[in-house]
Structure formats: structure tokens, C-alpha cells
Amino acid sequence: MVACDNVLTCETKGFVQGDDDVISTTPNNRPINGSVDLRFIRDAGPDGVIEARLSAGFPFELADLRVDGKPLLLDRSAWALNTRDGITILSGKWPEVVVAFVAQLRDGTMLQVRDGIVLLNGLSAAALHMDDRQGRLGGVTALIRTGAKSASAVPPAPLLPPAPSTHGSIALGRREQAHLIAWTERTQAKLLKKQSCGSLNKGTDSLLETGVYGLDKNNALILFGCSMAAYQGASLVFVVPRTGNGQPEPASLPSPVLIKGDTGDEGSIVTSLDFDVATGTFTDFYKGMGLAYCGASHEWRWDGHHFVLTRMTFQAGCGGSMSGDWPVLYRSKAQ
Numbered sequence: 001m002v003a004c005d006n007v008l009t010c011e012t013k014g015f016v017q018g019d020d021d022v023i024s025t026t027p028n029n030r031p032i033n034g035s036v037d038l039r040f041i042r043d044a045g046p047d048g049v050i051e052a053r054l055s056a057g058f059p060f061e062l063a064d065l066r067v068d069g070k071p072l073l074l075d076r077s078a079w080a081l082n083t084r085d086g087i088t089i090l091s092g093k094w095p096e097v098v099v100a101f102v103a104q105l106r107d108g109t110m111l112q113v114r115d116g117i118v119l120l121n122g123l124s125a126a127a128l129h130m131d132d133r134q135g136r137l138g139g140v141t142a143l144i145r146t147g148a149k150s151a152s153a154v155p156p157a158p159l160l161p162p163a164p165s166t167h168g169s170i171a172l173g174r175r176e177q178a179h180l181i182a183w184t185e186r187t188q189a190k191l192l193k194k195q196s197c198g199s200l201n202k203g204t205d206s207l208l209e210t211g212v213y214g215l216d217k218n219n220a221l222i223l224f225g226c227s228m229a230a231y232q233g234a235s236l237v238f239v240v241p242r243t244g245n246g247q248p249e250p251a252s253l254p255s256p257v258l259i260k261g262d263t264g265d266e267g268s269i270v271t272s273l274d275f276d277v278a279t280g281t282f283t284d285f286y287k288g289m290g291l292a293y294c295g296a297s298h299e300w301r302w303d304g305h306h307f308v309l310t311r312m313t314f315q316a317g318c319g320g321s322m323s324g325d326w327p328v329l330y331r332s333k334a335q
Contacts, residue, residue, distance in 0.1 A: 001317060002126040003327035004133045006256075007158045008044035011327045012126035013037055014111075014118045015319035036116035037320040038105075040098065040127060044134050044157035046141070052098045054090040055321040056113050059083055062090070067108040067120075074101070087322055095141070102127060102143050160333035163310040164303035169277035170214025177212040180220050180240045184248040188238065191250070195269065197236040198224035208233045213275055215302045218243050221251070221282070223273060231290045237268045239306075253282075253300055254309045256330055282307060285324070294318035295326065 004010040015037040035057035042050040054065075062081070065072040078097045081090050092098055102123075105111060111118045127143045130136075135155045138147030172180075185198060192198045198210060208225025215221050220242050223235040237251040251268045272285040280302050288294035296314040300307040315326035 002129050005328050006330050010130040011041045013039040017317045017319045035321045036113050038118040046151040046154040050098050052092045052101050056088050057321045059088050060113050064114045066112040163332040164301045164308050166279040172214045184238050184240055187248050195236050197226035232272045232287050234269050234271045235273050237270050253307055257314050289318050292323035293320050
């Protein structure tokens with residue numbers, strides 16, 4: 001897979017796709033450990049930093065690496081090998097080292113890491129796409145299709161969009177909280193019942209709690225708890241006026257990718273949410289499987305009128321070495 005974010009930082013990532021640690025077998029029925037991933041991450045611009053990274057959920061050494069059965073030739077002095085929290089990571093950041101690494105892999109079919117593998121078909125196409133998106137094709141900084149164009153011909157990286165300033169949540173009294181909840185339940189009863197959220201669904205087991213937070217002097221955020229699934233729960237999110245005219249409305253939570261659970265006009269269903277009262281940052285964490293080898297996360301911040309996306313990660317295919325370790329699709333500049 002390959003992903004580039006809004007400032008053209010690109011990442012190509014290879015892994016065996018599946019739902020368990022052991023998720024495939026070789027032709028002779030030998031189990032393959034799927035908790036391995038290979039990635040190349042590069043910033044945009046003429047001097048964009050590049051990194052090659054191989055990660056596994058078990059210890060390994062350079063001598064354990066093979067391409068189609070043949071030893072992978074790496075200069076130990078040019079690579080860092082570390083193990084932390086059960087994850088071993090081999091990383092190289094010198095451009096010439098990464099280019100030489102790609103050259104050894106691009107014509108292979110399988111990278112073996114002890115009993116783990118990464119299939120290499122598609123690697124050249126993904127790296128070529130990264131080069132194309134960043135304007136490197138035909139130049140000295142390209143990974144695949146190199147040429148005579150100098151590094152200065154590579155376009156600069158786009159500027160990071162600014163994120164709204166942080167704001168602490170306003171503490172609301174119990175009476176106001178009760179009023180806002182009752183008002184929203186009254187005006188949004190149909191939606192709450194349809195999504196099985198809030199106290200209107202008293203017969204539903206395992207509902208998450210309802211939370212009320214003051215966004216500013218004019219608006220409040222209400223999170224109505226919905227049904228709790230096997231490994232994650234969801235809430236329905238509303239922005240409710242504290243003063244003036246208006247009605248409680250489902251919160252608009254922008255995302256560049258449609259994620260499962262986003263119901264559009266039927267309300268904003270948010271999974272495994274958290275609201276940071278110190279900064280006014282609202283986050284979710286959607287797991288596509290219990291071990292979170294695929295899924296999505298967002299961060300939004302209130303700007304006084306609506307929620308603004310400040311960060312997003314996403315990975316559709318399940319696999320890799322670390323839970324929640326998904327490519328970044330959107331980032332912003334903290335204020």
C-alpha cells in the first residue's frame with residue numbers, strides 16, 4: 001500500500017494481510033508469521049528526509065533477512081536495530097543506503113524475516129508512485145526511475161495548515177447539563193432511537209455513558225453513549241446551542257476518507273472517543289479488528305463555529321507488526 005498526506009509526506013508499506021499473527025502458509029504448509037511490515041517513509045521537498053524501516057513482533061538480526069532465500073546484504077554500520085516493547089525495528093536513514101536497499105528488493109518476490117515474510121510484488125510500483133507524487137521522477141532523488149534532474153528541481157513541500165488554538169472546556173453546572181441533554185433528546189429522539197443511543201433506549205444493555213462539555217460560551221458538546229461492541233463502543237455526537245437561537249444538531253466531523261460508522265445525514269457516530277477538556281481536542285479510534293492492525297483515528301478541534309480536522313491516520317488492510325500503527329493521511333500545525 002502507499003499513502004501520501006496533505007503535505008505530501010508519503011509512505012509505502014508492505015505486509016501480509018489477515019486477521020491473526022499466523023495468517024498464511026508457504027506452499028509446503030509451513031506457517032508464516034504475519035507480524036512483519038516493511039515501509040519507506042519520505043518527506044516532500046528537495047531535502048525530504050527518507051527512512052527505510054523493517055518491523056517485526058519478534059527479535060531478529062541482520063543474518064535473519066533473506067530475499068527469495070538469499071541473504072540480504074546490509075552494512076551493519078548504516079542501520080539501527082532496536083527492540084522495544086516486544087517490537088524489533090531495523091531502520092536506515094541515509095539516502096544512498098535506502099536506495100541500495102530498494103535495489104536489492106525490487107526484483108525479488110519475498111523478503112523473509114526468520115519465519116515472517118513481506119511479499120515484494122508491488123514494491124516498485126508503490127515507490128514509483130511516491131516519487132511521482134513528490135515530483136522526483138527522472139531526478140537524482142528518485143527511488144525507482146532516476147535521472148539527471150537535480151534535487152533542486154523537486155517541488156517544495158506544501159505548508160502545514162494551521163490548527164485552531166487550544167481551548168479548555170468550560171465546566172457546566174448540573175442544571176444546565178440536564179437541560180441540554182433533555183432538549184437534545186426531545187428534538188433528536190428519532191435519531192437517538194435509530195442508532196440505539198442515550199437514555200431513550202433504556203432497554204438496551206451495555207450503553208456507554210452520556211457526556212456534556214462546554215465548547216465555549218455559546219455552544220456545548222454532547223456525547224450520547226450507544227451500544228458497546230466486543231472491543232469498542234460508539235457515541236452519537238451533537239453540538240447544542242447554550243445561548244441564542246438554533247437547535248441541537250449532529251456534529252460535523254470532517255474526514256478525507258469515509259470510515260465505517262460515518263452515517264452522514266444520520267448523525268456522527270464516533271468510535272472509542274475521547275474529549276480532552278484541557279485542550280478542547282476531540283479524538284476517535286476505530287479498530288477494524290480487535291488487535292487494531294487496521295483502522296482509523298482522527299483528531300478534531302473546535303474553532304468557535306465547527307470542528308476542524310487536525311490529524312488523521314488510516315489503514316484499510318489488516319496487518320503489520322504494531323497495533324494502531326497506521327499511515328498519516330492528514331496533519332496540521334499546532335498553534
